[in-house]
Amino acid sequence: MMHAGDVHLRPISEAELEQTRAWANDPELRRLILRVGEVTCADQQRWFERLQTDASRQVYAVIEAGQHVGNTGFYHWDKVHGRAEFWILLGHGSSRGRGLGGVVLRLMLAHGFNTLKLNKIFLHVGEDNLPALRLYEKFGFRRESLLREHYQIEDASVNVLGLSLLRSEYNGEK
Numbered sequence: 001m002m003h004a005g006d007v008h009l010r011p012i013s014e015a016e017l018e019q020t021r022a023w024a025n026d027p028e029l030r031r032l033i034l035r036v037g038e039v040t041c042a043d044q045q046r047w048f049e050r051l052q053t054d055a056s057r058q059v060y061a062v063i064e065a066g067q068h069v070g071n072t073g074f075y076h077w078d079k080v081h082g083r084a085e086f087w088i089l090l091g092h093g094s095s096r097g098r099g100l101g102g103v104v105l106r107l108m109l110a111h112g113f114n115t116l117k118l119n120k121i122f123l124h125v126g127e128d129n130l131p132a133l134r135l136y137e138k139f140g141f142r143r144e145s146l147l148r149e150h151y152q153i154e155d156a157s158v159n160v161l162g163l164s165l166l167r168s169e170y171n172g173e174k
């Protein structure tokens with residue numbers, strides 16, 4: 001369990017799956033997280049079951065003042081190379097646009113670099129997802145790739161940026 005003030009991150013539980021699925025199927029959010037296609041109950045259940053056995057995936061529910069407002073995690077945690085892919089989704093509209101993303105990212109960077117002993121945290125973000133880009137760059141993430149027209153979402157091509165933050169660049173506070 002990680003926390004800062006009334007924001008807690010704890011391993012996602014089965015009780016949070018239906019809300020998680022609703023966010024994954026929300027058209028506005030889907031575009032931001034570069035996801036295509038409906039997530040069924042069975043898909044969501046399989047995803048959760050995989051979390052129980054796949055140590056390369058760590059997923060946390062974001063709880064603010066007792067309410068489940070989003071999810072975050074690391075995928076592709078590679079212990080040999082010391083890297084993992086960060087992702088975040090604040091699902092409730094009222095949880096976005098007021099700095100909560102920074103609180104969560106700060107906790108996850110500390111977890112990644114200090115607890116998991118990662119050397120590199122990387123992520124992918126749609127080129128037009130300006131709040132996410134601004135957040136990541138504010139925390140020192142650097143652009144390292146541009147994947148041109150990498151996704152076709154709702155008949156539009158989306159360019160994707162690859163960003164990363166190295167242990168040597170992480171200063172622990174932002």
Ligand SMILES: CC(C)(COP(=O)(O)OP(=O)(O)OC[C@H]1O[C@@H](n2cnc3c(N)ncnc32)[C@H](O)[C@@H]1OP(=O)(O)O)[C@@H](O)C(=O)NCCC(=O)NCCS
Nearest residue numbers: 032088089090096097098099100101125130131132134135
């Ligand atoms: C991306 C996300 C984590 C950001 O968290 P947040 O708490 O909403 O972000 P903030 O309110 O702190 O905004 C981040 C920065 O973007 C800026 N910003 C917001 N909207 C903006 C816009 N349209 N253009 C440019 N900058 C913008 C904010 O001013 C802030 O910068 P500042 O701290 O210098 O003022 C959150 O909005 C989210 O989960 N979105 C949906 C899913 C998603 O996009 N996930 C990321 C996929 S890679």
